[in-house]
Amino acid sequence: MTTKTLIYPVRDREGSQREPISNGTLHHQEISREESYHADNKAIFGFWAYIMSDCLLFASLFATYAVLQNNTYGGPSAGELFSMPFVLVETLILLTSSFTFGLVTMYAHHHNSKSKVLAWLFVTFLLGVAFLAMEVTEFAKLAEEGNSWQRSGFLSAFFTLVGTHGLHVTAGLLWMGSLIAQVMRYGLDSVTVRKLSCLGLFWHFLDIVWIFIFTVVYLMGAI
Amino acid sequence: MTKDFKVIDEYYEAGRKALKSYVTGFVLAIFLTLVPYFMVVNHALTAQNLVWAVVLLGVLQFLVQVVFFLHLSRNSRSHWNIIVFIFTVLIVAILVAGSLWIMYHLNYNTMSDSPFNTNEGYIPQ
Numbered sequence: 001m002t003t004k005t006l007i008y009p010v011r012d013r014e015g016s017q018r019e020p021i022s023n024g025t026l027h028h029q030e031i032s033r034e035e036s037y038h039a040d041n042k043a044i045f046g047f048w049a050y051i052m053s054d055c056l057l058f059a060s061l062f063a064t065y066a067v068l069q070n071n072t073y074g075g076p077s078a079g080e081l082f083s084m085p086f087v088l089v090e091t092l093i094l095l096t097s098s099f100t101f102g103l104v105t106m107y108a109h110h111h112n113s114k115s116k117v118l119a120w121l122f123v124t125f126l127l128g129v130a131f132l133a134m135e136v137t138e139f140a141k142l143a144e145e146g147n148s149w150q151r152s153g154f155l156s157a158f159f160t161l162v163g164t165h166g167l168h169v170t171a172g173l174l175w176m177g178s179l180i181a182q183v184m185r186y187g188l189d190s191v192t193v194r195k196l197s198c199l200g201l202f203w204h205f206l207d208i209v210w211i212f213i214f215t216v217v218y219l220m221g222a223i
Numbered sequence: 224m225t226k227d228f229k230v231i232d233e234y235y236e237a238g239r240k241a242l243k244s245y246v247t248g249f250v251l252a253i254f255l256t257l258v259p260y261f262m263v264v265n266h267a268l269t270a271q272n273l274v275w276a277v278v279l280l281g282v283l284q285f286l287v288q289v290v291f292f293l294h295l296s297r298n299s300r301s302h303w304n305i306i307v308f309i310f311t312v313l314i315v316a317i318l319v320a321g322s323l324w325i326m327y328h329l330n331y332n333t334m335s336d337s338p339f340n341t342n343e344g345y346i347p348q
Contacts, residue, residue: 045303045304048304048307048308049307052307052308052310052311055311055315056311056314056315056318059314059315059318059319060318062319063318063319063322063323064322066319066322066323067322067323067326084260084263084264088256088260091256092253092256095249095252095253095256096249098252098288098292099245099246099248099249099252099292102241102244102245102248102249102292103242103245105241106238106241106242106245109237109238109241110234110235110237110238110241111235111238201293204288204292204293205293207288207292208285208288208289208292208293211256211281211284211285211288212281212285214256215259215277215278215280215281215284216281219259219260219263219277219281220274220277222263222264223263223270223273223274223277
């Protein structure tokens with residue numbers, strides 16, 4: 001009974017679980033966590049390579065921002081525009097969501113607890129939505145005050161950098177919604193756990209990118 | 224059976240370690256967010272020193288998240304992940320530092336007639 005907590009059922013691409021193995025005692029073929037880890041290693045490494053290439057995209061946008069941040073064209077500068085307490089709350093929300101995704105990974109990998117994985121996924125999802133809502137609010141407020149991306153080189157670079165991050169968060173949330181549905185339907189098997197691992201990397205990565213935005217755009221801007 | 228129980232113990236042990244790692248990372252990350260925030264908001268140092276402090280704490284924050292959330296330093300199985308990661312850090316450093324270096328000198332060396340060029344790097348001759 002207890003060993004069940006250590007193994008995942010295998011699911012093929014079509015979504016059907018595999019035939020029972022010859023002795024017929026198991027309902028589906030099961031592999032150990034260790035084996036499944038090695039099988040998934042390539043998939044996760046591939047996803048890691050994607051994330052690293054995404055780093056280069058963000059690096060280009062950060063470099064652009066750093067170059068253009070003083071080109072305000074007579075408009076407001078970073079220090080005059082942003083509300084620091086608002087940004088702090090945004091940062092803490094995203095940080096917490098990164099932590100709660102860590103709990104998802106832990107319950108998926110070490111405890112194989114479907115209900116807890118779903119609960120923490122849902123909490124992470126809500127925190128992500130809250131973060132995105134705050135970001136959209138900030139953008140709308142800036143645009144309303146006449147400080148849209150058309151105002152100056154600085155604001156073009158700001159909206160591109162922060163907007164690209166927001167776009168990534170949106171994609172992450174859509175993916176997370178789809179994974180919540182998949183875990184509800186299939187439970188924790190080799191496919192859903194692998195996808196959770198990839199989304200976990202993605203989510204932590206977005207948190208790290210935000211830390212740089214927080215430091216470079218908001219903190220440096222307020223000095 | 225005893226072997227199985229040993230395996231289970233190891234997995235639960237790994238689970239406890241993972242939890243500890245996430246909690247440690249979370250506490251450190253919150254700390255490393257609040258400290259630079261309040262330093263900046265209260266202007267705790269001179270502007271130049273604040274920049275250095277914020278950069279230093281930002282780098283620490285980055286390392287904390289890579290180690291405690293991404294678990295990059297954990298085991299030898301992530302060997303290739305680490306190599307790709309280091310390569311990326313190198314490229315990112317070249318890209319960002321190189322861009323800033325070039326643009327700073329471009330501003331410095333080019334006479335600009337634009338009244339809107341407010342870059343501090345630009346010094347009229």
